[in-house]
Amino acid sequence: MKKMIMGLATVALLFSAGNAATLKVGLASGAGSMDPYAHNETATNSILSNIFDALISFDKDLKTHPALAVSWTNPEPTVWLMKLRKGVKFHNGSDFNADDVVFSYDRVKNWDKSGFKGKVSMIKEVSKVDDFTVKIVTNVPYPILLRKLTYIHILDKETLEGKSEQWIGLHAIGTGPYKLVSWSKGDHIKLDANPTYWQGKGKYDKVLLRPLTNNATRVAAILSNEVDIINRVPVVDVNRVKANDKLDFFVQPGLRLIYLQMDQDRDKSPYIKSHDGKNPLKDIRVRRALYYGINEDAIIKYVMKTFAKPASQLSPEAVFGYDPSIKTRVKYDPKKAKALLAEAGYPDGFEIVLDAPNNRYINDSQIAQAIASSLAKIGITVKVNATPKSTFFAETGKLNTSFFLIGWASSDGDASSIFDGVVHTFDKDKGYGRYNRGRFSSPKADKLIEKSAGIMDPNERLKVLQEAQRVALVEEQCFIPLHYQVDIYAASKKVHFEPRTDSRIWAFDIK
Amino acid sequence: MKLFKNELLIEYFEDKLAVVGLFVFTLLCIFALAPAIFSPQNPYDLAQLFLENSFQGPNQNFLLGTDEQGRDILSAIMYGLRVSLYVGLASTILSVIIGFSLGLISGYYGGWVDTIIMRIADIQLSFPAILIALIIMALWGAGIGKIIIAITIVNWVYYARTARGVVLSEKEKDYAQSAKALGMRNFAIIFREIMPNVTAPIIVIATVRIANAIILEATLSFLGLGVPITEPSLGSLIANGYQVLFSGYWWTSVFPGIILMVLIISINLIGDRTRDIMNPRLKR
């Protein structure tokens, strides 16, 4: 029996041998679909960016570069002419041309299950001028168009026309540096280098992407050399990774802000018990008291093990709209917090439920507990209700909450995303404020946000964005910023890896 | 009730392991009943927690160490023990009441009442208990009250079946028949004449199934669908600690686990002995 096993093992080894130049990557999260328009979330986007190209690409510092578009002009404020790259082929041999671009944008905008409608909502029309020129018309002058275009991977019209959703969801055929060989959901994705990639062939002949969703598993895999790179090293395991001299360790400031939203709309909030029956969060002094009363330094030190950056505003430095004049958070000051509470008429605090997801952000439910313990010391009794993300987002969406912990990543690299989606007064028709679930509302900030959308001059636009933030955050304390997450990677010293600001792992970058 | 007859008690104490089980169980119950007296800290009172104490190994201030919030594990275990026992006992009592009544009714009346109740029981038994509980918890979300109900829904079947079986055999016996002949009402016959005879087997099953209920609760909490970590049971403490087991903070999961194991073994020792005493077939 033993002999037979050994024999079989040898045979199995023979089969797996011969791919010396394979890059193995352990990922915290797998792909939801091979259809690049199905899921707009970092993990899927990151995986598919190896297979597909967009017209424009981000470099590792979120600067825009030509990709399938080689150059562009902006003859009128709402019209963009894009020259396309010639001689590019899809993985199945089809030629890339303007028809593919028109087809792709049409599908993004009109497919009922598209997750990317928000990226193209300002685009009125995409049309073909000639085989290698397309014209993009926007509804209003749209300064951040190029950033949005980086999200739209280009599909092949000839291949996809007439195919079912299911087929597209399994077969990824792009123009990118790697082509899809096989996808075993939840287990692995195998990629082969595209020898005719327009930027040249990638260094690794093969890439194996393995979703290792369990934190401990992912760490074990890099420590035992099963994979060459992992993302999202759990903060509690950083020391174990650092102690291994075969590994490099990377910390990259991320784009995701973790912050608290507060019900500022209802006079009686469903999960607050106060002595006067009112909703204390409507009082700015109470909101400020919460800001002063949370010991964020301790959270970063003990819960995040120092792997987070304190947030003093809505966007980190890498995002357009950052305001260098609001550099630091207010200092933790429980005395001042108590004084503010007393001034607002709540010297003995009140009771409140803090909702938080327990499987969405790094240490999300632990952060919520630490906040509760911090606020307990200024007399506010906080009960933490940590639920899986599906429940959390559904319930907060129904405004079935008074106080919650949530995150936001301005992944376009532009602060307009958080302003439009979270700060602006909720307006279903205009599409503003879907994530403004505390229903913060400031007409003054709204005006500035709407104004910023049409300013083409970057300097002037930056000023308006900064002003909007000052009004919303400093004057009105719309939210309580906590910290920005950082991306932590570990990589074998055998590979040359550089982390990217957009949190993607792009195999072509890795040498 | 014959369970409390002296000779049975004496017989119970003849088995040393069973005595140890009873002793340990009693001890754990004492800790669980009044954790405030014994525990150094109230882990529910967030004002007593300090992040500065997070992840300390066992030391003189924190005998069994602390978790990431600076919560004393020893205190958390005592309070967690209470939650675990409470869930186990409450769900068992509830399922006994419901299962027992439905079983009595089903067995005594027969007919379509019996058919419906037993069909439901059959369907439920043809399906793993943990899956039923899992689905229910998925709908409701974590919570102590919710998990008690979920476990009750899973467990009533066992009591219903037993009660029904005994009733079926008892109701043909002389005393029940004569009670009926004497004109006693159905209800009275069930509760005055038949019930006492069903009690003994139910007690035996209940002792064994308390352990089962506690394990089920712990398992669901471990999967993140049981009791939330803010009101931790032993299971959720273990689950929380498991996240950091590999990172070297073993005390956060190992100690609650040991206590859980000791608790279940002690209950099973008691249950085993009770069954042996009350099952005359195995007696020599």
Add this chain to the structure above:
Amino acid sequence: MTKYILNRLFHSTLVMFTISFIVFFIMFKAGDPVELMLPPDATQQDVVEMRAALGLDKSFIVQYQKFLSNVAEGNLGNSFIYGQPALDIVFERLPATMELAVIAMIVSILLGIPLGIISSIKPNSILSRIIMFFSLAGISVPVFWTGMILVLIFSVILGVLPSSGRGEVYLFTSAFTWDGIKHLIMPVITLSVFQLALILRLTRTGMMEVLMQDYIKLASAKGVPRKVIVYYHALKNTLIPLITVIGIQFGQLVAFTIVTETIFAWPGTGKLIIDSIQNLDRPIVVAYLLVISFIFVAINFIVDVLYTFIDPRVRV
């Protein structure tokens, strides 16, 4: 016999129908993942459109009818998250789960029955008492706790066994490669401890009861050798009811792979179902539970039929 089979078939269909209805209803009540599936910059309008695209804007009755008519065509609907047929996704993961369950069952039977016999022959010997104590511990220790302790000892402290994942797969299983076996050891032990202890205890109780029966005593009095009595007459009569239990327990094993797979990150259906429950991916949850209950029902059926062959007294 035909009538019996038809009756069973009807009953099984009823069971599966009921399960589908209840699970569908519960998951309907639990909500949908649309909020989660769309990116933060989607508008409320996009949410409405997505919900309509998935048919989630319809009433419960309409959605369930749609589901039933799909089932009639052998389709359990498409996963909300993956967009692929839910049944395909479940079947893709099923081999890994079954591998774990089957191996654990074999281990439990191969160890449980002999140990049960040993402890029943001389129930008061030291060896029997040791066996019985460990079996008590076996049914007392929660599955996840066994798994955790194994991981702590063999992976974290000693570092001799991999803590998670499935090893190299050859043909259809990972049990044929050394790497695969190393990955299998701890999950299999974790999963089989409870079953082993249970089978052991049932074997013991059964043997002891049978050994006390009159016909055994009679055989003994007639001078039939003790070994023949124990290993032939008594064992045969103990094993027959045990088969039913093993059948039912196999279903429990499959269910408990959920816990084992969570601990060891085993890429089977258990992990899929936990994720799908948390993501409110109803089609996968329904498909998984129907597949599991089908396995359950099928096993019970096979066991019952087997019974009639082994024990001629039972006639169906």
